[in-house]
Amino acid sequence: MASPEIVIVGAGPAGLAAGIEAARLSATVLVLDEYAAPGGQYYRQPAPGLTAAGDRPSFAHSREGQERIEDARRAGVEFLSGALVWGGFADGTIALQVGDASRTLSPAKLILAGGAQDRPVAFPGWTLPGVMTAGAAQALVRGQGVLPGRRILMAGTGPLQIAMAAQLVEAGAQVTAVLEAHRPSALLGMAPHFWGQWGRLQEGWAYTRTLRAARVPIRFGRTVLRVAGNGALSRVVTVALDGDWHPIPGSEVEVEVDTLCLGFGLVPNTKLARLFGCRITHDPSRGGLVPVHDEQMQTSRPGIFVAGEAAGIAGAKAAELQGRIAGLSAAVALGKGKGGDAGQRVETARHALAVELRFARALNRIFVLRLGLRALVTDETIICRCEGITAGVLRATVAEWTRTVDAVRTVSRAGFGRCQGATCETLVADLLSQATGASIGDVGQFHVRPPLKPIPLGALADLAADRSDAV
């Protein structure tokens, strides 16, 4: 395949919008995505072979996604699903693996729209089967039509877990409770930001009505303290939290469930941007580490754009607007759309985006994890799941040797496992910040190197023959 003019990594709301806009300006566009079908997490499509039966509210976003995917195909966007992007080179070339084979693409413009992952929170027992992220539960229900378990407890913070709980209830799951770490008083600050957000209020109201009808309680100021089970999860000990989320001794309650879904917000996926050497900053109001970008959504590396949750947590609407801006800007930079209304379309999207970002940042600030939650991490608690490295080992490392997360990684091996630190990076940063008193923005990040995810050695060897300039 000849390299298309624009390659987009990620087929969620941002990637689809970028592809549609660029292709309509007659750029050749290829969208790469790691999943079996385009759509990403928000527009999650049923697995190939499954078709939605009926017209349930849970499928609303999937249906909307189906329309966007069809729009993209009509505009001439090509999709490559099941494509793992694992490398980036100094000249803007990317390396990807599809099936058993690796290959490279050298597009003129690259748009990174790889979305986000659930923010990990560690506590004793969190590696037991049956403990999973809210995102995993959502992918199972909407992508596979399979319930994550029979008796489900949800714990976390923010509006996403309320939405997830409602979807689980609608799918017939028994949700015993939703634990929101914040006390109601902390959420009062949210009220003014919802002025004008009528669509969101309506959606939120529908979810809470579903939960109330199913008698699923939302317990404020409570979270998970530890979990246990023989071979898999069977018991969760919950605890009341004070205003700073410190567990309150004596408030423990044990509940029997087989599944615990954790919804503590999202972390932007910045691995590919970091591999390309795009400048990264730490901004809690955008979800943590995020790439720096200009008004065109271009990163510090010319020709590399970013859009959606990968540019900072701001929701699907913002992702779509950023995708539009990135797609239009990339195409215009290629000399497309001369004499058309591309400039006007960018302006319109930018105005709508400003409103979305104001709302998202206010919400992100409210739902930043509070420091008391660190008390959940005992010395025996595993931090790096891949290598089985505990907080105690890491704390000893920090005290003696190291002041950056990358140094902690080198000494402890935390973050050197199969996931390449994708799961434990924020946990290690938090632990280091706690141990040294340095702010979370000052402890650095794991150095990112290719391959971003494990690939067969044979695939690497194929490419090594003709390339030696891997970043």
Added chain:
Amino acid sequence: MQRDSLRIAGFFRRGPAVQIEVDGEPVQAFEGESIAAALLAAGRRTLRHAPDGAPRGLYCGMGVCFECVVEVDGDPSVRSCLTPVRAGMRIQTPRPLREGN
């Protein structure tokens, strides 16, 4: 209420049933569904064992964490959350090597 399966009734129309083999035992799955979903629906929540012997299962569900890695037809590092089942697929759930074994 006890159900036969975690597969949600009436939510989706499923493809044809296929048979896969998990640790030498036959397991029924449906075409297109992920290995992780098929194993979960079959009551298998443990997908592998860590080097210390501790059980691990589906965690991120979106290809990030590699906790759901199983061996498929001899390929030792297949993410079961992203990989669809195929009729006749042979799956091994990884276990640590024990001394004297």
